[in-house]
Amino acid sequence: MTTTPVDLDIRIPTDNRAQALRADVRAGLTGSPKSLPPKWFYDAHGSDLFDAITELDEYYPTRTERQLIVEHADDIAALTGTATLIELGSGSSDKTRRLIDAMSTHRDDGSGLQHYAPLDVSPSALRGAVGRLRAEYPGLRVDGIVADFTGTLAPLPGPGPRTVAFLGGTIGNLEPTARKRFLTNVSAALEPGEHFLLGAGLVADETAMQRAYDDASGVTAAFNRNVLTVVNRELGADFDVDSYRHVAVWNADDEWIEMRLRATHDARVHIPGADLAVDVAADEEILTEISAKFRPDTLSAELAAVGLPVQQLWTDPADRFAIFLSSKRL
Numbered sequence: 228m229t230t231t232p233v234d235l236d237i238r239i240p241t242d243n244r245a246q247a248l249r250a251d252v253r254a255g256l257t258g259s260p261k262s263l264p265p266k267w268f269y270d271a272h273g274s275d276l277f278d279a280i281t282e283l284d285e286y287y288p289t290r291t292e293r294q295l296i297v298e299h300a301d302d303i304a305a306l307t308g309t310a311t312l313i314e315l316g317s318g319s320s321d322k323t324r325r326l327i328d329a330m331s332t333h334r335d336d337g338s339g340l341q342h343y344a345p346l347d348v349s350p351s352a353l354r355g356a357v358g359r360l361r362a363e364y365p366g367l368r369v370d371g372i373v374a375d376f377t378g379t380l381a382p383l384p385g386p387g388p389r390t391v392a393f394l395g396g397t398i399g400n401l402e403p404t405a406r407k408r409f410l411t412n413v414s415a416a417l418e419p420g421e422h423f424l425l426g427a428g429l430v431a432d433e434t435a436m437q438r439a440y441d442d443a444s445g446v447t448a449a450f451n452r453n454v455l456t457v458v459n460r461e462l463g464a465d466f467d468v469d470s471y472r473h474v475a476v477w478n479a480d481d482e483w484i485e486m487r488l489r490a491t492h493d494a495r496v497h498i499p500g501a502d503l504a505v506d507v508a509a510d511e512e513i514l515t516e517i518s519a520k521f522r523p524d525t526l527s528a529e530l531a532a533v534g535l536p537v538q539q540l541w542t543d544p545a546d547r548f549a550i551f552l553s554s555k556r557l
């Protein structure tokens with residue numbers, strides 16, 4: 228069987244990607260505490276590991292959000308009248324199918340969804356998703372965009388009216404200043420009356436939240452360590468990957484989960500591609516991801532403050548996840 232190669236709109240040239248990784252590694256590993264940004268988890272293997280995480284019993288966010296989407300996709304389609312759906316950090320686009328179905332059929336005159344544009348930093352995840360969706364929805368234009376959603380988002384593809392979706396609780400990976408910048412950029416890219424659909428994890432039972440990021444079978448641990456494999460491969464570093472332990476803790480002050488990698492012994496790590504050598508002490512931790520959990524009122528206020536007042540909010544019965552639908556202020 229032959230498959231058609233999937234073309235992508237690459238907005239991160241390879242040189243810029245290498246430069247960005249170098250800069251992030253230099254800044255993160257010379258800081259205190261040491262840190263690495265979560266976007267570097269997602270090479271092809273990291274994207275596959277994330278998909279495996281979404282299937283775990285402990286990882287309730289994906290199935291909770293999927294259920295909310297199943298229940299409310301028709302309302303979302305009717306409230307937004309979306310012609311173009313742009314999804315940021317789309318990954319496998321798996322949950323998005325239900326939205327695409329509802330948006331494609333919600334108008335009798337056939338003027339529903341015309342264009343789906345998933346945007347992700349991972350070319351491999353996008354290639355898979357775009358290939359599958361083009362096969363499943365032959366009448367829908369599907370364009371994959373390789374880009375960093377923390378940069379400027381405008382101009383967004385059309386035609387309007389457009390909805391920007393940001394699902395999976397990925398908003399929680401942005402620390403508060405970056406989150407404000409991101410939400411401001413989303414707002415600036417939308418026309419008045421267009422929509423932003425946001426899926427966010429809520430502050431929930433501490434044990435359940437912590438287990439979601441530290442599963443018994445070790446998939447999240449492998450995902451966490453994968454960032455070191457990426458740095459080894461792309462910058463020629465010599466991290467002894469297996470000597471780092473996965474740690475997930477709930478930071479009650481900031482209301483976020485922190486994923487860290489704890490060194491089991493002292494090491495000098497050479498990173499020639501970043502022109503850097505760093506000493507890591509036994510028990511020292513590298514912060515690799517925060518996953519903030521929200522309170523509906525606080526996040527609604529943040530959205531309103533950037534011109535994206537919440538029009539509708541749906542939560543699951545256990546109040547562990549929420550979907551916010553905002554309309555750009557007229």
Ligand SMILES: C[S@@+](CC[C@H](N)C(=O)[O-])C[C@H]1O[C@@H](n2cnc3c(N)ncnc32)[C@H](O)[C@@H]1O
Nearest residue numbers: 266269316317318347348349374375376394395
């Ligand atoms: C937590 S996963 C969520 C995936 C999917 N939206 C879901 O709900 O299952 C985060 C996704 O965002 C992508 N991503 C992470 N940082 C990014 C960035 N700065 N710019 C673009 N995509 C990014 C990752 O490649 C990954 O597909």
